[in-house]
Amino acid sequence: MSDVYVMGIDMIKFGRYPESNVPKLGADAARLALKDAGLTIQDMEALYSGNLMQASAMVGQRILQEIGQTGIPVTNSANACATGATAFREGWTAIKAGLYDLVLIIGVEQLGRAGLLGGGGGGGGISKEGLLGSGTMPAVFAEAGMEHSRKYGTTFEQFAKVSVKNHQHSVKNPKSMYQKETPLEMVMNSEMIAYPNTKLMCSVNVDGAAAAVLASEKKAKELGMGRAVKVAASVLTSDPYTERDLVMPDINTCTRSAAKQAYEMAGIGPDDIDLVELHDCFATAEILHYENLGLCADGEAGKLIDQGETAHGGRIPVNVSGGLLSKGHPLGATGVANIYEVSMHLRGEAGARQVEGAKTGLTHVIGLGSACGIHILEKVG
Amino acid sequence: MAQEAAASGPRPIVSYLKIPDGGDPYLEGQCCKPCGAIFLGERQTCARCGADQQLEPKKLSNRGELYVYSIVHRSFPGIEVPYISAIVDLEGGGTVKGNLINIDPDPDQVRMGMPVEVIYQIAPRKDAEGNEYLTYYFQPQTKG
Ligand SMILES: [Zn+2]
Numbered sequence: 001m002s003d004v005y006v007m008g009i010d011m012i013k014f015g016r017y018p019e020s021n022v023p024k025l026g027a028d029a030a031r032l033a034l035k036d037a038g039l040t041i042q043d044m045e046a047l048y049s050g051n052l053m054q055a056s057a058m059v060g061q062r063i064l065q066e067i068g069q070t071g072i073p074v075t076n077s078a079n080a081c082a083t084g085a086t087a088f089r090e091g092w093t094a095i096k097a098g099l100y101d102l103v104l105i106i107g108v109e110q111l112g113r114a115g116l117l118g119g120g121g122g123g124g125g126i127s128k129e130g131l132l133g134s135g136t137m138p139a140v141f142a143e144a145g146m147e148h149s150r151k152y153g154t155t156f157e158q159f160a161k162v163s164v165k166n167h168q169h170s171v172k173n174p175k176s177m178y179q180k181e182t183p184l185e186m187v188m189n190s191e192m193i194a195y196p197n198t199k200l201m202c203s204v205n206v207d208g209a210a211a212a213v214l215a216s217e218k219k220a221k222e223l224g225m226g227r228a229v230k231v232a233a234s235v236l237t238s239d240p241y242t243e244r245d246l247v248m249p250d251i252n253t254c255t256r257s258a259a260k261q262a263y264e265m266a267g268i269g270p271d272d273i274d275l276v277e278l279h280d281c282f283a284t285a286e287i288l289h290y291e292n293l294g295l296c297a298d299g300e301a302g303k304l305i306d307q308g309e310t311a312h313g314g315r316i317p318v319n320v321s322g323g324l325l326s327k328g329h330p331l332g333a334t335g336v337a338n339i340y341e342v343s344m345h346l347r348g349e350a351g352a353r354q355v356e357g358a359k360t361g362l363t364h365v366i367g368l369g370s371a372c373g374i375h376i377l378e379k380v381g
Numbered sequence: 382m383a384q385e386a387a388a389s390g391p392r393p394i395v396s397y398l399k400i401p402d403g404g405d406p407y408l409e410g411q412c413c414k415p416c417g418a419i420f421l422g423e424r425q426t427c428a429r430c431g432a433d434q435q436l437e438p439k440k441l442s443n444r445g446e447l448y449v450y451s452i453v454h455r456s457f458p459g460i461e462v463p464y465i466s467a468i469v470d471l472e473g474g475g476t477v478k479g480n481l482i483n484i485d486p487d488p489d490q491v492r493m494g495m496p497v498e499v500i501y502q503i504a505p506r507k508d509a510e511g512n513e514y515l516t517y518y519f520q521p522q523t524k525g
Contacts, residue, residue: 117457125394126508127457131516132394133466133478134453142451143468150449150493194466195452195488241429244448244476246420248468 004095005220006229006377007102008037011210011337013175014328018112020207022054026108027066029209029333033104034067037213038223041068044213045100050077050087050107051332063106080367081281083107084210084335085236089373091214092234101219107336108209116193116202138202138282139194140368144251145284146196148301154287156196158302160187162283163201163325165311170322172353177206177328187283201283201325208330210337225380229343232360233265233376239369251285254372255292255364262362263294266376270294273376274358275345276316277338279366280323290318293364293374312353320345320353335373338363346379391503391513397421398501398517406501406515410475412439419475443499444522445471450493452486467519469497483520496522 010032017025026049034040041064049060055078064074079086084107091103118137129135148154164184170176182190182200191199220228237258242250263269270293278293280286290301295316296309304310310318321327321341324334342361344350359379366372393400399409410419413436418429426433450467467481481497484490497519504516 117455125392126504126506126514127460128394130453130456130460130462130464131480131504131506131518133468133480134451134456134464136453136456138455139451139453139466143449143466146449146451146493156488192452192454194454197451241418244468244470246428247476247478248449 001096002098002216002218004092004231005215005217005225005380006212006231006339006343007215007220007223008033008035008039008213009211009340009343010036011175011333011340012208014177014206014208014330016112017110017207020110022051022059022108022110023062023066025110025207025209026059026063026106029108029211030063030067030104030106033211033213039102039213041070043102044070044072044104046072046091046094046103047074048077048087048091048103048105049074050083050335051109052078052080052083053109053111053331059108060106079371080369081279081329081331082236082335082365082367082371082373083332084337085363085365085373085375086335086371088212088336088339088375089234089236092231095214095216101216103214105212105214105336106209107211107333109330109332110207111205111330112207114205116205134194136194137368138197140249141282141284142194142197143248144288145282148288152299152302154302157184157188158305159196159283159287160184160198160201161305162280162286163187165305166280166319166323166325169312169320169353170326173322173327176322176326177204178322178326197282197284203281203324203329204326206328206330208328208333208337210333210340212336212339227347228380229346230378230380231375232378233262233374235262235265235374237372249368249370251366251368251370252288252292254370255289255366258372258374259293262374262376266378268360268376272360273316273362275320275342275355275361276318276364277321277323277341277361278318278364280319280325281329281366283325286318286323289364293362312355317355320355335363335365338365339375339377342377346377391515394504394514394516396423398515400515407443408441408475408477408499408517410439410441411436421475421477441475442472445469445497447481447491447493447495447497447519448476450481450491452488465491469519479517479519481519498522
């Protein structure tokens with residue numbers, strides 16, 4: 001089977017675009033990615049579009065109405081916060097299968113000022129919220145974090161340090177929603193949403209879009225591999241049965257399984273990874289994923305953040321883009337945007353935030369419910 | 382409580398809260414005969430082992446231990462905060478989520494692993510037709 005290469009990739013600055021709409025935002029990213037690849041929509045053989053909030057509204061086709069209705073097959077994906085990574089993987093799969101040599105991937109979302117609590121409600125009778133616990137996202141991820149506290153004594157302060165780090169990283173990312181440092185006291189003293197997650201420990205709802213052009217090895221060679229990034233692994237898992245899974249969504253097991261498969265597929269281990277963009281939808285989640293992705297041994301995630309090993313310049317920089325906590329989390333775009341971030345570092349084009357000498361990077365997203373998408377990317381040459 | 386649970390009484394907030402005629406309410410799990418996994422709510426097939434049509438009702442304990450929690454300070458409009466969202470492992474199996482009450486919503490007071498019990502009360506809200514609901518809560522275990 002052919003290897004798959006990223007030939008072009010870009011994202012719009014994450015932010016709020018009330019004057020725009022979902023197809024237009026997606027089109028903006030698509031144009032940027034095509035330009036980055038030096039190709040046009042006429043070169044694309046298929047489109048894989050990821051969007052969550054308008055999952056039934058033919059977003060991919062509406063994007064083509066903006067950038068060129070060439071009649072190519074369009075697949076629209078929705079997979080909660082793993083939507084973008086799922087669309088990317090659909091394109092990867094098609095090239096692997098030998099169907100196409102060039103495909104376009106787009107992830108897009110317009111959230112505006114959607115509340116940070118997420119879904120909720122549903123079902124008959126009376127609302128269960130606040131009687132049978134909380135179904136709000138900050139609380140669900142707080143509970144997941146507290147499981148780590150229970151096992152290893154992880155503290156509120158350690159969770160808060162994740163947010164300090166990621167906000168600090170975002171200062172050097174012009175495409176981040178925010179570029180502001182948030183000292184530890186500010187994070188810990190910001191409004192408590194669901195202990196131990198304060199407001200600054202919750203990802204930011206933004207509008208955003210990111211797009212990528214993928215090519216088969218044959219086509220990549222033809223086009224020139226100078227700036228190509230190899231997709232060394234693409235893995236998608238769902239959550240297998242675990243004891244409390246149906247009451248307490250399990251974001252760990254599906255991540256561990258995806259990581260194991262991804263390392264095997266790429267033929268490497270966690271020690272070979274130079275940077276990671278992982279799913280810090282809440283500060284508590286990032287701590288769990290240090291261990292889930294094998295960046296440290298079980299029980300050592302607190303130490304990892306304390307010692308600055310995941311900060312830029314540390315042993316294994318995590319979320320140098322600013323992460324979902326500061327760059328923003330436009331659900332369907334997130335999984336493509338984190339591939340953009342890693343690709344920029346592998347190409348040596350990440351500017352002020354460049355991780356020097358980066359050769360291999362990993363991206364990770366989780367869609368609660370659950371889906372885990374992991375991609376390992378490698379510098380070519 | 383038993384009297385209130387008569388035909389004209391409150392409805393259960395969830396299908397796994399059972400209100401027997403003339404008996405005390407309880408939580409009911411669905412236990413997979415081949416593998417022992419316990420689920421909440423009716424289902425056809427075991428999510429753990431895939432066994433089909435082999436689940437049987439099991440009365441769950443009213444005692445257990447607090448597994449993890451979060452203290453919720455911001456919720457949807459009309460929901461009183463703060464409250465403790467708790468996940469509890471029941472004695473003899475079954476994990477249930479609910480509010481932990483009768484303890485300060487303060488991380489210095491709430492202790493993971495603490496023994497808790499299930500209590501049943503009329504919910505403080507009604508549905509659009511004015512029907513009452515019976516809900517359950519957790520509270521720290523009382524002696525005895
Ligand atoms: Zn079973």
